[in-house]
Amino acid sequence: MKKILNVTINGTPYEIAIKPKTTLVEVLRNELNLTGTKRSCNAGGCSSCSVLVDGKVVNSCSVLALQVDGKEVTTIEGIADGAKLHPLQQAFLEHGAYQCGYCTPGMIIAGKALLDENPNPTKQEVKEAIAGNLCRCTGYVRIVDAILATAKKLQEEAK
Ligand code: FES
Ligand code: FES
Secondary structure (H helix, E strand, O other), X not given: OOEEEEEEEOOEEEEEEEOOOOEHHHHHHHHOOOOOOOOOOOOOOOOOOEEEEOOEEEEHHXXXXXXXXXXXEEOHHHOOEOOEOOHHHHHHHHHOOOOOOOOHHHHHHHHHHHHHHOOOOOHHHHXXXXXXXXXXXXXXXXXXXXXXXXXXXXXXXXX
């Protein structure tokens, strides 16, 4: 029997009838066509499916959708300002911090959560923030550089 999920995603409220065992990533990708959130291991081990739930990073493959009932979810589609990319998205582009791109949405979500909480992180803190995010292509150096450059840029803009 289906249950009703009430959730706000990227600022839009949704009421969706789902089977109780449906995961959050399945709702995002299959019900709402928000395919920016990637599903890779589907077992909580790679963080390619990361989204923000009330501002905290969550592996959306490892959460039942009904667990986010009444909460606010932000996906990679929700962090840009209209047509203007989020500074992290821009920095990933400028630093070439991606290859196949499959890990990129999760990396950017992890970076956003970090900078929202700690606007001036050290390199070590950036590495720790993305420690659960697997990338099989880049070697991580450019990803760390992109997040640090974003922090620096946002700090300068805030002066
Ligand atoms: S797909 Fe969710 S952690 Fe790998
Ligand atoms: S860019 Fe391919 S997995 Fe990270």
